[in-house]
Amino acid sequence: MTKKMISWLSILTVFLTLFGSCHNEDFANSETNPQRNNANFFKHINKGGINAKSGVDYISILEAYNREKDFLSTIPDQKGMPIWDKMQVVDAENATGLMIPLSDDNETMSSVLFATLDDENSIIGVRDYDNKLLENIVYSEKIDKDFREQMFYTFMYMDNKTFGNEDFTNIPKDLFVGKKYNNEYGRMRIKNLTTSTATIQQNGKMIWLQSCGVYWQCSHHGEGKCDNCMAKCHVNICYDVVISVPDGDATPQIPNTSGGGDGGGGTPGPQPPKDPCTQSGTAFYRISQQCSENDDTGIVIDETPCQKIITENTKAKNLLDQAVIAAQNTIMKIGISTSTIEKGFIFGKDASGNYKTSNIILGDSSGAQVDLPPTHTDFTAEGGIHDHTIKTYEVPSTGDIYWFMQNNYQNPNFDYYLINGAEGTTYACVVTNQSDFDNFPLTHPPSQYFSSEDNAWNPTKDIGKDFDLSEKYFKDIGKSDEEAKELAMAFVIGKYNTGMGLSKKDSNGNFQPIFVKEIEIQVPTGNTAFPFIVVTTYEKITDCNLK
Numbered sequence: 416m417t418k419k420m421i422s423w424l425s426i427l428t429v430f431l432t433l434f435g436s437c438h439n440e441d442f443a444n445s446e447t448n449p450q451r452n453n454a455n456f457f458k459h460i461n462k463g464g465i466n467a468k469s470g471v472d473y474i475s476i477l478e479a480y481n482r483e484k485d486f487l488s489t490i491p492d493q494k495g496m497p498i499w500d501k502m503q504v505v506d507a508e509n510a511t512g513l514m515i516p517l518s519d520d521n522e523t524m525s526s527v528l529f530a531t532l533d534d535e536n537s538i539i540g541v542r543d544y545d546n547k548l549l550e551n552i553v554y555s556e557k558i559d560k561d562f563r564e565q566m567f568y569t570f571m572y573m574d575n576k577t578f579g580n581e582d583f584t585n586i587p588k589d590l591f592v593g594k595k596y597n598n599e600y601g602r603m604r605i606k607n608l609t610t611s612t613a614t615i616q617q618n619g620k621m622i623w624l625q626s627c628g629v630y631w632q633c634s635h636h637g638e639g640k641c642d643n644c645m646a647k648c649h650v651n652i653c654y655d656v657v658i659s660v661p662d663g664d665a666t667p668q669i670p671n672t673s674g675g676g677d678g679g680g681g682t683p684g685p686q687p688p689k690d691p692c693t694q695s696g697t698a699f700y701r702i703s704q705q706c707s708e709n710d711d712t713g714i715v716i717d718e719t720p721c722q723k724i725i726t727e728n729t730k731a732k733n734l735l736d737q738a739v740i741a742a743q744n745t746i747m748k749i750g751i752s753t754s755t756i757e758k759g760f761i762f763g764k765d766a767s768g769n770y771k772t773s774n775i776i777l778g779d780s781s782g783a784q785v786d787l788p789p790t791h792t793d794f795t796a797e798g799g800i801h802d803h804t805i806k807t808y809e810v811p812s813t814g815d816i817y818w819f820m821q822n823n824y825q826n827p828n829f830d831y832y833l834i835n836g837a838e839g840t841t842y843a844c845v846v847t848n849q850s851d852f853d854n855f856p857l858t859h860p861p862s863q864y865f866s867s868e869d870n871a872w873n874p875t876k877d878i879g880k881d882f883d884l885s886e887k888y889f890k891d892i893g894k895s896d897e898e899a900k901e902l903a904m905a906f907v908i909g910k911y912n913t914g915m916g917l918s919k920k921d922s923n924g925n926f927q928p929i930f931v932k933e934i935e936i937q938v939p940t941g942n943t944a945f946p947f948i949v950v951t952t953y954e955k956i957t958d959c960n961l962k
Contacts, residue, residue: 912962
């Protein structure tokens with residue numbers, strides 16, 4: 416990476432000389448006709464992701480800088496609003512870099528705002544790259560290939576961190592060579608993106624760090640017709656994320672050069688044909704979630720978590736309605752209102768396609784645990800269901816969540832985990848984002864985040880603190896202990912990207928998703944030094960907020 420930085424001085428000089436002073440007509444119009452209220456730009460305050468480890472309030476620093484420089488009136492993106500809790504903070508040795516995603520539809524990024532601060536937390540540069548600017552950069556034959564690849568990867572990284580997107584398209588032919596599963600349309604699938612502080616490098620206002628992820632190739636060796644090898648075809652890769660704040664005051668504006676030509680270094684780099692699955696809007700690198708095309712790669716575009724919880728809930732209901740499963744469930748629930756021993760069974764299809772169940776399994780004497788196995792010798796297990804006794808709450812426990820994840824890890828077909836409550840409630844836990852579901856026990860290992868004493872979240876960890884705070888809030892406003900726990904569990908399941916959804920069976924036998932959002936309200940104090948305090952509240956909502 417050090418060698419790359421040495422060449423960047425000359426690269427950026429050419430870059431800015433060619434394009435730094437160019438303001439096209441559309442951009443000039445946007446400066447005088449902003450389509451958002453810039454007064455609200457810095458009011459989207461959330462506690463997550465805003466501050467570095469040092470506790471610096473970067474939003475206030477940016478707001479003060481805007482009062483001085485009015486940079487918001489000159490950036491290309493005049494519609495997008497920041498998603499502050501998804502801001503990425505990178506601490507280099509002598510500087511800090513910020514990557515702030517902006518969105519004008521709450522579904523896709525409209526731009527990425529970069530800012531660099533010196534070691535005294537004074538801003539030394541701000542740049543905004545909207546989707547059109549990115550498109551013009553990555554398709555320009557006059558711009559260095561490494562920079563084009565880094566900018567595209569940076570947007571992929573930010574889109575993944577902000578919205579969980581893993582599927583990208585319209586990638587130029589000379590970028591990510593050998594990593595795309597469809598070269599015709601330039602499609603690439605990448606997940607589990609991480610960064611390492613050990614790779615951070617700085618040169619002036621520019622900061623680089625390495626991000627690694629897992630890309631999907633559709634054949635065992637990355638070549639030839641797709642053989643749908645699934646997990647065997649996941650390969651680790653690493654690329655640079657760049658906080659691009661070049662020297663110079665003008666925001667770079669690149670003339671529209673899309674349509675072909677030679678990429679940097681003489682490598683052919685024409686724009687690929689427009690992918691028919693491109694999502695509408697300006698995010699040209701996004702594949703439409705509605706696109707169900709199954710092309711020669713053998714890959715089907717995943718549903719979003721909000722779509723998947725609906726389809727998976729329907730499947731869960733259909734499973735419970737299967738005669739053999741329904742009959743076993745009826746037998747198991749006999750005496751549930753007074754039982755002090757948990758019971759459970761697993762279910763699935765045999766080789767002939769017939770549904771089967773295991774025998775009913777009895778839990779231990781604590782009345783708070785029954786171990787459902789992930790597999791069965793007579794059928795392919797698709798899920799399991801167990802009772803909660805009068806000794807426990809009806810809502811799925813932290814232990815249930817980790818057990819579900821363990822079973823799914825050992826058996827990828829184990830996609831449904833259901834709970835009957837002693838008072839008649841039935842809950843469904845389903846996988847909504849497989850990558851996050853796989854990742855959660857790695858980033859939140861049960862040895863640290865699970866309290867076995869009370870089968871709950873560790874109250875000293877962030878997720879445990881958020882659970883306790885939200886549960887207390889709901890109790891304080893009059894919710895029962897059961898409902899408060901239900902809403903608190905739904906809240907942390909969504910907030911901490913567990914990759915699953917929680918739903919409850921209604922009177923018609925359908926599973927209805929449970930979503931809870933966190934709301935932060937500024938309350939005036941009358942103190943000029945501290946003009947307001949932030950009060951956190953919680954609300955059950957009908958709109959899906961899974962990521």
